[in-house]
Amino acid sequence: MDSTYFQNNLYFRSGLTSNVFSQFSKTNYSNVTSYFQNQNINVDFKHNKAIAFCCMKAYDILQSIQNFGGHFIKPNQIIVEDFNNLKGNLNDSWGVCNLLPTKLYKNSDKIIPERTILFNSNLMEFNDKRLLEYMNDVAEFQKKENIESSSHFLIKFVHEFAHSLHEGYLQQKFSANKLNKIIHNFLDKNNILVFQKKYSDLITNNICRYASENPFESIACDLSKRILDKNNQSFKPYKKYFFLKSVLCKDEQKNDNQFNKLINEIWNGKIF
Numbered sequence: 001m002d003s004t005y006f007q008n009n010l011y012f013r014s015g016l017t018s019n020v021f022s023q024f025s026k027t028n029y030s031n032v033t034s035y036f037q038n039q040n041i042n043v044d045f046k047h048n049k050a051i052a053f054c055c056m057k058a059y060d061i062l063q064s065i066q067n068f069g070g071h072f073i074k075p076n077q078i079i080v081e082d083f084n085n086l087k088g089n090l091n092d093s094w095g096v097c098n099l100l101p102t103k104l105y106k107n108s109d110k111i112i113p114e115r116t117i118l119f120n121s122n123l124m125e126f127n128d129k130r131l132l133e134y135m136n137d138v139a140e141f142q143k144k145e146n147i148e149s150s151s152h153f154l155i156k157f158v159h160e161f162a163h164s165l166h167e168g169y170l171q172q173k174f175s176a177n178k179l180n181k182i183i184h185n186f187l188d189k190n191n192i193l194v195f196q197k198k199y200s201d202l203i204t205n206n207i208c209r210y211a212s213e214n215p216f217e218s219i220a221c222d223l224s225k226r227i228l229d230k231n232n233q234s235f236k237p238y239k240k241y242f243f244l245k246s247v248l249c250k251d252e253q254k255n256d257n258q259f260n261k262l263i264n265e266i267w268n269g270k271i272f
Contacts, residue, residue, distance in 0.1 A: 016136040016153045024053050024129055032056050039074060046080040050131035051124055058157035061227060062165065073168020075161065077116040084122070094156040095119045097163035099183050099216070115167055117160045149208040149225035158227055162220040169241060170269050182269040186215045191272055199262060206259045215266045222263055237263040 029045075032052040036043045036059075045052040055078055075097070083090045086104050090096060098116040103109055124131055135153045142148035148155055170179050185191055192214050200212040211221035226235055235241075237260045265271050 015139075015151070016132055020057075020132065021129055024050070024132065027053050027056075036078065041074055042077040044077075044079045046121060048080055048121070048124070048127040048131075050127050050129065051080050051119055051121075054132070054135070054154055054157045055119075058154050058161050061154070061158060062161050065227065073115070073165060073171065075115045075117045075164040076113045079116065079118045080121050080124075081118050082122060083118075083120045086118070090120070091122065093120055094123055095160040097160045097167070097220075099163070099167055100180070115164045117164060119157075119160070143208075146204070146208050147210055149211060149221040150228045152228040155224055155228060158224040159220045162223040162227070163216060165223070166216065166219045166267065169267070174269065179269075185272040186269075195271065202259055202262065215271050218263070218266055236260055238267055241267075 027049070029047065029049040029052055032049070032055075033043055033045065035056060039059075043052075043055075045055070083093060085106060086096075087106055096118050098104060098112050098114055098118070100114055101111050104112040104116075104118075124135075126134060132153055135156065139148060139153050139155045140151045143151035152158075167179075170182060174182065195215060196212055203212040203218055207218065207221045207225060211218045223238070262271075
């Protein structure tokens with residue numbers, strides 16, 4: 001398999017195309033939910049066909065990467081939710097990926113498992129093709145302002161799947177206790193301040209501004225950019241995961257640059 005095959009089958013070329021709209025119009029909501037159920041992923045899209053469709057396309061992209069050598073750990077759940085129902089100040093978040101078993105909901109003791117992905121119904125209120133157009137407009141604007149790492153309309157969806165993929169990789173690599181420590185270190189406020197002081201400019205210049213929020217966001221922003229951007233196909237910092245380098249990597253230089261070394265350290269849970 002050559003890189004041309006990889007490009008044509010993984011990407012939508014220019015993102016939101018007439019072919020994507022055609023696929024969306026032919027998609028049946030119940031078939032999407034059945035698709036995820038057959039993948040042993042619990043879903044509750046709140047009957048929003050547009051979000052369900054975008055999740056399916058994003059998931060297909062990650063599955064395509066698995067076919068080229070990666071081992072994509074599936075999320076446990078995908079839920080569309082009113083983020084006013086969740087603990088924390090999440091109303092401005094497009095989506096979140098729960099990294100630890102947590103009581104996420106207000107006034108509820110229900111434990112939500114790790115690798116649960118939630119999308120904010122308040123920000124993604126359309127349930128038809130208008131959502132695809134809206135997500136395309138948001139992505140293009142945020143990319144232009146260097147807020148987001150890609151102008152692809154699926155960026156918010158691939159971003160959350162990338163969180164799940166990263167955690168799945170770390171779960172395979174470390175014990176539960178070690179992973180728990182890594183997660184807390186990555187999200188510790190003092191550690192984040194040190195991280196930002198040292199690496200913010202490097203990360204912002206190579207990925208986007210949001211990527212410097214914390215190390216987990218650095219990976220999700222960077223990996224989703226590499227997945228969606230035709231002009232940025234090098235997966236070299238992730239070479240132990242994406243091991244078919246002849247297909248996935250263009251930069252075969254002997255020495256990684258400073259940025260790639262940083263991403264590799266974060267990817268492997270070794271930044272702190």
